[in-house]
Amino acid sequence: MGDVARDAEGGREVGREVAAAYGPRRVPLLFLNVVIIAVCGLVYELLAATVSSYLLGDSVTQFSLVIGVYLTSMGLGAWISRYINMRVARGFCEVQLLIALIGGTSAPVLFFVFGLTGKVAVVLYLEVTVIGALVGLELPLLMRLLEKDLQFKDLISRVLALDYVGALFASLLFPLVFVPMLGLVRTALLMGFVNAVVGLWATSLLRFELRPSARASLRVRGVILAVALAVGVIKAEALTEMAEERVFRDPIVYAESTPYQRIVVTSAHESFQVYLNGQLQLDASDEYRYHEALVHPAVAALGRPLRRALVLGGGDGLALRELFRYPQVEAVTLVDLDPGMTSLSRRFEPLAALNRRSYEDRRLTVVNEDAFLWVDGEAKDGREAAWDLVVVDFPDPNNYGLGKLYTRHFYQRLRALVAPGGRVVVQSTSPLAVNRSYWTIIATLEAAGFVVHPMQVTVPSFGVWGFGLAGVGDFAAPRELGAPEAGGRFVPEGLRFVDSEVMRGMFVLPRDMARVEVEVNRLDNQILVRRYEAEGERWR
Amino acid sequence: MALDGLSRRDLLRIALGAPFMGLAPRLLSGCGPGRGVPEGELLDFGRARAHAALRDSRGMTLANMPADIARERRGVVVVGGGVAGLAAAWRLVGEGGLGERGDVLVCELEDVVGGTARAGRSELSAFPWGAHYVVAPFSEDRAMVRLLGEMGCFEGVDRHGHPNAAEGAAVRELEERHFFEGRFSAGLYPGDGETAEEKAERERFGRRMDALAGAVSARGRAFTLPVSQVAEVDGVDAAALDRMTFAAWLEAEGFRSWRLEWLCDYACRDDYGTSAAACSAWAGLLYFIARRRPEVGLEDRAVITWPEGNGRVVEHLARQVGATRIETGAMVLDVEADDAGARVLVVDRAGRARVIACDSVIVATPRHVARHVVRAYREAPPAWMDAFTTAPWVVVNLHLSRRPETVGVAQAWDTVFIGSASVGYVDAQHQRGRDHGPTVWTWYRPLFEAGEVRKQCEAVGREGWVEAALSELELGHPDIRRCVVRADVGRLGHGMVRPVPGLRRHLESARVAPHPRVRVAHTDLSGVALCEEAVDHGLRAAEEVLAARGGDVRSWR
Incomplete structure (x- = not known):
């Protein structure tokens, strides 16, 4: 002291x-x-x-x-x-x-x-x-x-x-x-x-x-x-991400360069956004509109029970979330190129919460492979046409590596994997912003032997968005929501956007999205990539 | 659960910034060894055995063989298992067998067939060692239409009757890109910074080629493939074009843009292994015109390719011929014929010599081999023999664990570097649709320079050629050394016939059979090294043999 x-x-x-x-x-x-x-x-x-x-x-x-x-x-x-x-x-x-x-x-x-x-x-x-x-x-x-x-x-x-x-x-x-x-x-x-x-x-x-x-x-x-x-x-x-912070409007909370792409997550307005190679893939605040529109009309259009579903792309797990709303689903295989993306969706808490931990579902099999090669391999192996529903959810065709996933060749191989009465739904860019690109995808699906119903839906962070609902052989656009089952339809609960009436509206395309005559996209011409590039120019 | 090494490393880089990277354990590094030349092997195509044969077997001929030498009887012996020899055998077998006088036997010096179209294979990918594409044929090239049709390369025909390349067979976009001024751009023509004058010249060149492509007479076209279908056309003086170099022709026509000059020079090196200054104008023009047709919109025809290059064509032909009709490791030392029949002296893989007696022989080797093998050539070398020269090629196969970085256009089948002596590389996995992960890049360097290039080619060892390839590729792919896990080098001492001025006028004499029972077939008899020509000569020689046997032979050509 x-x-x-x-x-x-x-x-x-x-x-x-x-x-x-x-x-x-x-x-x-x-x-x-x-x-x-x-x-x-x-x-x-x-x-x-x-x-x-x-x-x-x-x-x-x-x-x-x-x-x-x-x-x-x-x-x-x-x-x-x-x-x-x-x-x-x-x-x-x-x-x-x-x-x-x-x-x-x-x-x-x-x-x-x-x-x-x-x-x-x-x-x-x-x-x-x-x-x-x-x-x-x-x-x-x-x-x-x-x-x-x-x-x-x-x-x-x-x-x-x-x-x-x-x-x-x-x-x-x-x-x-x-x-x-x-x-x-x-x-x-x-x-x-x-x-x-x-x-x-x-x-x-x-x-x-x-x-x-x-x-x-x-x-x-x-x-x-x-x-x-x-x-x-x-x-x-x-460092690159600093440059990116200036490109992305909102603060970056996660960034990763995988061997396949650059994944960036930003956060703003009580929500978060996922970008792949600078392209917005989802905004947590309105993605439900996109994913409900992607999955539920296709389920409603099934000409057979929903048991086995295939998801190509869609590593964010949000299409899985919608699929798992149907208890009759027995097995889902998700093929996404990038283990970085699927792993992020599983363990990045905000995203895992958003996809309702679909990656933990025992019915799910994840394959990290280029969907082009995977489908080619399945088709070559002479696998049975075993899929009831195929959800094709790739990023927009802004390079040749993605463009190949929108070709007639790819759709032809894919068609061989679809069960009779099965349906395929394809993310098809915006029928409003890139009208010719949208119709190129639809025309290419048709050239591969599918019957296609064009669809459109509004997703605020994307604008007006389009899908193609495809099937082998003639089928009608669905009028009632729900998976067909013995004695009626199973309508999942908890949907925030789609109901039967809204769904019927999706199959109506306003005049400014009307069909244009376009060439088919092939592996050896990849016109879609160029068209998308040219059309997208004025929106940038 | 955890990210893989590379992404972790990236995350560290992003999160920590460069100053902290020293802390990151080296373990996190994503790629293979970064220093030194990666391991691999050196292949000298046929050289060791062929040169040893020249040295050791001197004097070993059919004339001085002991009486008790093993003897065998065949219908037709094909010497050489490249595309020409296999096409000849394919044609003979396709005739439904040769009857009781014996079957066909293809003798190939190397352990594998294919010649300069052979392929290699690793765990990562199949890859070419030489020729790696064919252009979708027009309907008149019936041989190629038949061959590629058998291989499933077509879907329907266009409104002119020309076959359409199937979607999976035609090269996938992006077909070509070039590296110029620090970045990759689509196509082969370095268009960045092109002046109005240069643009006008390029367009004039296009119009000139279109005009020549439209040069047709009642007998045929001035420029087409196979060249056996080329006809005399008024206004196209083929003999004069053969006498001058392509560089001189460009000069005379007033084409002076360095960009156009580069494209033309590249074309000659890529297809013929010679510079535009050493290549005949006729051959140079053939490159640009044979694939154009006014009636199909003057668009270049689709290119058909496979991961292993023309190794796929070889594999198809060999399968059609059948393994029992092909003997590899079989060195033919002597071929002679008289009115009674033909005889072939063969030393097999185990070193045992035997004599095969047969009705006919098809010598499907290049001239520099035929001159040693065919007795008639040996005894009295024809005057045209020395007109044939060959260009050495070096091929480096780089096995990559992942795709290196690029600036500009990503993912193309064929990549060239403006200003380089090489003709760039092709990506083996492009046609499969694999855009990520392991692949093999095949880098080609023709030794087109004047002088003792063959010695140069041999003096530079494997490591030297790998280094040459890597230091070029590094310009556009800074991290390539960290992606290469293996580098094999092939030296083709006689890679291609050189279409030098004056060669063309000797071709007709060179095609003449040295004896009615000894027919010749090889692409060099067209003065250019192309798959279409090899097939054409193979079929011609086979049909000559069939015709000599009598009966009604319907040509496949």
Whole structure:
């Protein structure tokens, strides 16, 4: 105890010297530190909450939990501060550098861990606890450093006022500037950098309270950390996803380059969006319109019971969700090229929740292969025409690799796999925006020997969208919803968009989407890719 | 559950940024070895055995064989199991057997048939070692229509009666792309930055070719395939075109755009293994015109291809002929004939010599082999013999674990690099429709340069040629070295006959049988190396043999 008293006494003595040396400037500068520290602290909290809601889903729970854990940890830090009795200045600087290191790398580490393991909760809450505790430790230490210069009531009012002002800055900067302009990773790195600079600055402001050796050590580490984080901020800009953040309107929450494509998930308006190679595949807020229209009319048109279904493409699992609404479905095979996509749909919480964990359904078989080769192989093996329903849900034909999945050759092979009375429904681009492309797909299906009923539906994030409902041999467009079964029809529950009347409307195409005479798309001409490219031009 | 190595690595790169990448364990790296030349083998097509035969078997002829040598009786012996020899056997077998006088036997020096159309196969993919496409024939090329028809390559005919290539047989779009100024673009013509003048010249060239494609007389066309159907047409002086080089013709016609010049030079190297400056104008024009027809809209005909290239044609012919009629590893040292019959001296795979007595022999080898094998040629080399020269080729087969990165147009069957001495590469899996994952790229380099190129071809070893291929491909695919898991090199010392100026006038004499019982067949007898020509000569020689036996022979040609 005697030591402490002496230390405190000594500190006050030094403080007076310092005050004399700095004059009135030292105190305002330390208060500026308070504001900056407050901004950084709150940004880390918001970062953690955002990342957790992106990666773990359920934003209300995640935000609430992160804030709770963070505040509790701050309390823990404040409580711990009482045990730091000696070298308060050094402690303050050390805490600054630690926050810079852990906070600055928080978002990168979370994405790293998520990429590595697919699980992030443990690391996330560990980080939130440590950062919260360090931030909680920071203010008491700073106040103790300032207590030499100010009266207690002044000190407490100013420090707390400035802390809350900093919080306001942070809460405005984070959504309006940091996330849209920098993205999560660079925001974290930038905050870390700022913390490191504050730490370095503090070694200068508090130089009389620090031993020369401690000061040197702190400065060396501070400089290394600041430089590393600054390089991180700058270099990150050169990365592809940063360019993408400018392309995509909304903040990127997940990005991955698989050997097959680039998958990007963005988040906005209480919803999220999935892009493949820059092309919007779904928006969680209105995808139900698309997927209900894709699956249920085709089921209703079946000329046989629905037992076995084949999904080509559709790795998001949302067509599966609609199929699994029918208890009579016995087996579904999904063929999607990219294990990165199917794996994301299974373990990326928001998407897994959206597809109602269809990937966990025991009736499902997933095949990660190019559907073109898979269908070719099945047809060559002389497999029985065994599929009652085939859902063809590929991205738009914007390159030759996708274009081959819209050719007569492919549809001919596919036709051989469809059971008598079975139906095929094909995602066919927009009959309004790319009218000729849409009709090329329909004409190609017909050239392959299918009877086709054109369909259209409105999906706000896509616009007017089109499908082709195809079957071998003549069949009528469905009038009543539901899967045919002995003694009637089974109509699934929980549909938000389709009913029998709406469905009947889908088979009516307004005049501005009327049929045009077009050439058939073949492997050796791939006119669809060029046509789609040319027609799509004016919509970009 | 977890992502695979590559995507993890990508995620790290994205999430952490470059400065942190050092932390990522090397294990996460997605591709194979990044340094050094990947392993593989060196194939010297027929060279070792053929040259050894020349050296060791000197003096070993039918005339000095011991009396007790093994003897055998056949109807017809075909020397050489390339496309010409197999087509000849296909024709003979197709006649319903040769009766009691004996069957057909094809003797092939190598362990596999196919010659310069042979294919290879690995776990990843089948791939070509040489010729890798045929152009969909017009109806007049009845031999090719029959052959490709048997192979299921057509669906119906167009309104002019020309067969339509089936959707799965015709090369899948994108057919060709070129690398120019840092990116890949569609087609072969480097059109980026083309000036108005150059454009006008390109269009004039197109019109000139169209006009020549329309050059028809009552007897036939000035340029067509097979060239045996070429007829004299007023206004097309074939002899004069044969005397000048293609480069000189372009110059005389006022074509000076470097882009057009490049395209023409590329065409000569790609099809003939010579530069435009060494290729005859007649052959150069044949490349552009034989596949055009005014009545079918002057569009180029569809190209038909397979993952293993023309190895598929070889496989089909060999199956039709039947394995029992083909002997591989069989080296023919001597062929002679008299009024009583023909005799062939063969050394089999085990080194045993035997004499096959037969009615007729079809020598389906190139001239430089025939001159050593056929006694009549050996004893009195014909004057035309030295007019035939060959271009060496080097083929590098790169086995890839995945597709390297590209800038610009992705996924094409054939890729060429503007300004390169090579003729680029073809992607074996393109025609199967596989756009991702493992494949084999076959890179071709004709040694068209003047001088001792054959020695050069041999002096540069496997590693040297692999390095040559990789350093070129690296321009457009920076990460290719990390994708190559194996690199095999084939050296074809005599890859192709060179259609040099003046060769064409010797062709007629070269086609004349050295003896009524010894017929000759090979694509080099057309002065150009093309599948269509090999088939045409095979059928011609076979039908000459059939005609000599008497009876009514309905030609397949």
